[in-house]
Amino acid sequence: MPIPMKQNMKIGAHLLRQRLKGRKYYPLIVEIEPLFACNLACPGCGKIQYPTDILRKRLSVEDVVNAVEESGTPMVSIAGGEPLLHPQIVEMVEALVKRKVYVYLCTNAILLRRRLEKFTPSQYFSFVVHMDGLRERHDEAVDRKGVFDTAVEAIVEAKRHGFRVTTNSTFFNTDSPKTVRDLLDFLNDELSVDAMMISPAYAYTKAPDQEHFLGVEQTRKLFQEAFSDGKRKKWRLNHSPLFLDFLEGKRDFQCTAWGIPSYSVLGWQRPCYLMSDGYVSTYKELVETTDWSKYGRGRDPRCENCMAHCGYEPSAVIASMGSLRESLRALVNTH
Numbered sequence: 001m002p003i004p005m006k007q008n009m010k011i012g013a014h015l016l017r018q019r020l021k022g023r024k025y026y027p028l029i030v031e032i033e034p035l036f037a038c039n040l041a042c043p044g045c046g047k048i049q050y051p052t053d054i055l056r057k058r059l060s061v062e063d064v065v066n067a068v069e070e071s072g073t074p075m076v077s078i079a080g081g082e083p084l085l086h087p088q089i090v091e092m093v094e095a096l097v098k099r100k101v102y103v104y105l106c107t108n109a110i111l112l113r114r115r116l117e118k119f120t121p122s123q124y125f126s127f128v129v130h131m132d133g134l135r136e137r138h139d140e141a142v143d144r145k146g147v148f149d150t151a152v153e154a155i156v157e158a159k160r161h162g163f164r165v166t167t168n169s170t171f172f173n174t175d176s177p178k179t180v181r182d183l184l185d186f187l188n189d190e191l192s193v194d195a196m197m198i199s200p201a202y203a204y205t206k207a208p209d210q211e212h213f214l215g216v217e218q219t220r221k222l223f224q225e226a227f228s229d230g231k232r233k234k235w236r237l238n239h240s241p242l243f244l245d246f247l248e249g250k251r252d253f254q255c256t257a258w259g260i261p262s263y264s265v266l267g268w269q270r271p272c273y274l275m276s277d278g279y280v281s282t283y284k285e286l287v288e289t290t291d292w293s294k295y296g297r298g299r300d301p302r303c304e305n306c307m308a309h310c311g312y313e314p315s316a317v318i319a320s321m322g323s324l325r326e327s328l329r330a331l332v333n334t335h
Contacts, residue, residue: 003195003238004123007102014074015321025258025287028314029075029104030068031273033264034059034092038082040108042142044172044201044213047081057265061092067263068101071283075102077128077260079273084111090118097124104128106168108142112154116161126164126194129155133175133183141172155191166195166238173214177225188235195238200247202274202308215305216297220249239309242316247307251316255296255303259314261286271295272310275302 011028018026036047037055048055068076076096083089084107096103106128119125129151132141138148158165167187171180180198187193200219214222227248237244245251261283262273268286270277275295280286296311297303303311 006123010074010102011317012321014072015318019321025292027071027073027261028259028317029077030071030073031077031079031260031262031310032059032064032067033079033081033262033273034064034083034086034089035081035265037085038080038108039085039110040082040142040144040147044141044170054265058086058088059263059265061088061095064092064263065095065099067268067283068096068099071261071263073101075104077104077106079106082108082111084115090115093119093125097122100124102126104166106130108147109151109154110147112151113157116154116158116163119163121162121164123164126166127158128166128168128197129193131167131169131183131187132171133169133179134186137175137179137183141170152191155193159192164194166197167193168197168199170199170201171214171222172201173218175222177222177228180222180226181229181231184231184235184237193236195236197238197309198247199309200307202306213305214307216307219247219307223247224249239313240316240320242320243309243313246312246316251319253312253315253319255299255306255311256292256314256318257295257311258287258290258292259318260310262310274306274308274310 015028035058036050038048041048078089078092083105086092089105093103093105101124103125105125107130109129112127112129131151132138135148138151139145155165169183184196184198187196200214200222202213223244227244232244242251246253257272260272262269263283264273267279267281268283269279270286270290271292280289294300295303297306
């Protein structure tokens with residue numbers, strides 16, 4: 001089951017409450033980057049391009065808890081950088097789980113086996129391991145040999161210890177329908193991960209490699225062909241059906257970057273973690289002083305090739321909530 005029923009119901013209740021309160025902007029999930037430091041230098045990322053003084057910064061457990069409580073989010077994605085490098089990462093996860101916040105801890109898995117016993121399995125907690133292809137493609141994506149095998153071993157060990165394990169895969173214009181299907185088949189059938197997340201790469205400005213990001217039509221063609229054999233229904237994809245329709249070009253949405261706001265060592269980032277139009281110190285200020293209508297395809301030239309989950313998954317979820325048919329379709333997708 002990609003999303004546990006209890007979690008799905010909590011998210012649905014959260015969204016319904018926001019509507020009943022008449023709120024226009026509210027978080028589906030908050031992206032938290034407690035540090036930018038990393039033990040890899042992936043060409044498609046570039047977070048480690050920040051100056052040394054910023055790479056040395058760390059959010060405290062209190063910083064993270066305050067951000068979560070101020071925003072009222074039911075879910076958190078802890079990213080980075082590499083979160084397992086943070087000296088208080090275990091305490092951070094424990095503090096959020098204690099508050100019954102669903103936590104997804106994103107990691108390249110290099111340190112995962114060594115850190116595993118410090119964590120406790122919980123229905124509110126999942127490791128999210130980055131897997132951008134099978135062995136050769138993944139090691140090329142992270143610019144280091146052997147990382148794929150390390151990640152696979154860590155996933156197996158985490159599952160053996162009773163942890164939920166999700167994967168996150170980013171696809172570039174060097175991918176083909178076959179490489180997408182081969183990876184998802186492997187993760188779904190061979191590793192039996194609990195769920196998988198997918199996203200087309202966005203041209204993040206600090207990324208050293210600016211040549212291999214997907215355009216909109218390339219993205220649609222890639223996923224149309226990758227999903228054409230019906231396996232989309234078989235894979236345990238951690239996405240709403242409408243977002244997968246969106247990737248295939250069957251549906252289109254306006255960006256709702258406010259649905260997955262980003263909080264880091266620099267503050268709340270506007271409008272999303274992929275673009276930086278400044279930072280503010282509080283969630284209230286982010287929501288009230290950001291002109292959300294300026295962003296998205298057809299509005300901002302920087303957004304023209306973006307189909308990333310951080311802007312469009314919330315749009316798909318909100319559209320599902322507004323349709324009985326799509327709500328039922330999403331509910332069936334959780335089993």
